[in-house]
Amino acid sequence: MDMAKKSSMTATVDLASAGATDFALRGLKGLTEQYMPPPLGEFTPEGSWNQSYAMYVLIPHGARRVGEFTLAREAKDSAGFTLNVQTRRYSVSGFSQFERAEIQCKNDALASPVSWLFDTKLAQEAGDPPYLQSGRRRSGAVRDGMLLIGDKIRTYRTALQGAYSNEWTLLEAVQRLPGERTPPLPYTLIDEYDLLQPSHRLAYRDQVVVPVKSGSLKLHSYCDLGAGVIPTTYWVDEHHRLVFVCTGLQVYALNAANGRTGSCPDRYNSSVGPDPLRNSGDAEK
């Protein structure tokens, strides 16, 4: 069921003067004015789909696009699914950091990962060999209350008790949550693919209608608090599709889904302050 049908009230937000509950949305000001979501309709979060996102870092002048990632969900059975994640972070000298992961997940509220393979490298193109010993392939798994991270030589074990999720699988999980009926979800975060951050709590936050270039979006938000992460807000549309994520100084915006493309600007401006990266050369791809 669409969340829009379940919600009794929504409010259109003026991002320039948004109130307390819309604090995190102000990081998107400028992006939303130029943003055109992919032309999409109904969405089955439990099915097979793929989504591509633009990555931005916030700067006082607005934000700059610095990378991209793709999520590809493959439904398997009622117990679980596979999530493929491919990330590219633009770097210097024409290089990027490339990450790929294939994650076997449970169909639970937090998309808890069961086992995964992941690799990372610095290269100019995805097909290039790793530059200067920067490539590495590892595996991860959670078994018997332990997080196991290993490579072909050895495996690291760290205690992991209770509910848990992962930085990337959370992006899938919030698309299956039931909106305002979602109870607070305490858990331990597996940050990136190999690092633990305890004491997290994901909770439903609020609903807003945000004007975008192509009209407006009805959005529901979830907020995540916990160790090692600047509070993160996830916004899903009325069909539960994840549209925006904002964590501190970093923003993700949905750019394409199932082959249909929207429009994410390379940068966007706000009216606040100078750009600390201007002329620094650090924004070069």
Next chain:
Amino acid sequence: MPKNKMYPSQKVSSETTFEPHDASRRSFIKAGAAVSGLSVLDRPSLAAAMTKTGSRTGKKPNIVFIISDQLNIDAIAGYKSHYRHPAYGGHWVKTPHLDRLAQEGYSFLESHTADPVCSPSRSCMFTGRMAIETGVVQINIGLDKNIPNMGQWFEQYTDYRRIYCGKWHIGGHWNYPRVSGPRKIPGFDTLPVGGSGMGIYTDPQVSNSASSFIANDHGDTPYLLVASLMNPHDICYWAMNLDGKRSTPQEDIYQLGDQLPVLPPNFHYHYKEPQGEGPYRGFHSDTQWRNYTYDYYRMVEDIDEHVGRIMNAIRERNDDTIVIFTSDHGEGLGRHQRIEKWHPYQTSVKVPLIVWSPKHVKPGVLDTEHLVANVDIMPTLCDYAGIEAPPLQRGHNLRPWVDRNADPPRQWRTNVYSEWQITGRNVRTKRYKWAMRYQYSGDFQKPFVRKTDGKAMQFVPGHGEEFTEYPNELLFDLEKDPWEINNLADDPAYASVVKEHRQILREWEAKLIPGVNYDRN
């Protein structure tokens, strides 16, 4: 009023200018000798350097130098037993990886940056010289070409591979080095990360690339790997981006209530400070300050996991590796109502410094006795690599303190010195911290270092010497007043203490040789 010059007059001839890509040991020594009045023959011989800690043919330890940016020394949870006040950061963070590093390594708790600003501090770490000497007295200035950086020095005298990954910020107006061209760091190969000045974006690249490099190492020759992380420096953009512009003054933006850190006891203070300083006025309520502090500690936890990833890779290798962990400076966090760094207070000047090596280093030591500074890193790492440090080092080798089997010297320095905001000077003795600021004229940006066109420095002679301008000094008794609340500089009972610290400054600065050839691209 006397017209004493701050530094000994000197002239560096064009023939001693060091060009990084045709470097030779002789050119470094010649440059150093020329400015110091020494002849080349007075410098330690290469043979002597090689025999100091073993022959060059023996396998040397790998060296991993991990740098964070703007990390307060008290923001490591493992130091809570030392930093007991609830306003210290260790009470508000979870840092299991840094805690373990400290448990297994040797921590200096009286550790100071030589300049609490990114570029100047890094110039001191990588050369062993003071910022006024490297020419990097502000951000976005390149190192004086006459002064070798750590990579160049190791390139000349060792068979170490030298790899740099992450923030550099002492080449000019850029942060992250390229793999070639004018923005490559002389002496280092580059793991090319960056693309944004934000730690949230670049630090995963740094820790992944550095740990992969370590994991893939074949062990045939030792390496010097610098993993230079950006966070918790992102907090700088919090103030620019999120304060009054994006939250209302009383708004607990994350609705955290008592989970928001408490304000420090020196949040309210009443004394005047050396010229140009003052509290930050961009936040309009205690709540905004506490939100700021909360997010800072999350960035600290983020750094902790990146250090953990690198350390896991090192531990997996189980080979002979030395790790040094530090930060370029601290963070204000509302202490004296400051944000960021720049200023003379302890929160800005104190930095973590941990030396780790299961083979070489005494584990679990919290050294509260010895005053150390980040100019000590260069001579320490040179010693581990079995070579003499470059000429005119301002720091000292820490190895006699940290090594399991070393014989510590009976005497150690009684003071450390730091520069701040170009014209500010700190002298820290065991009990006191004294700060002053020279009067100056001219433009604020880069006025205090001569360029090769010969333009003179612009200190106003005598003002710093005579201290006639009030308020120009701060004096704190750190044993009684660790939060630096009571300025004693104008108290007649402390006149002799002030006089003693002025003299220490004069004697120290008489040694220093201002940089002349900065601003490399």
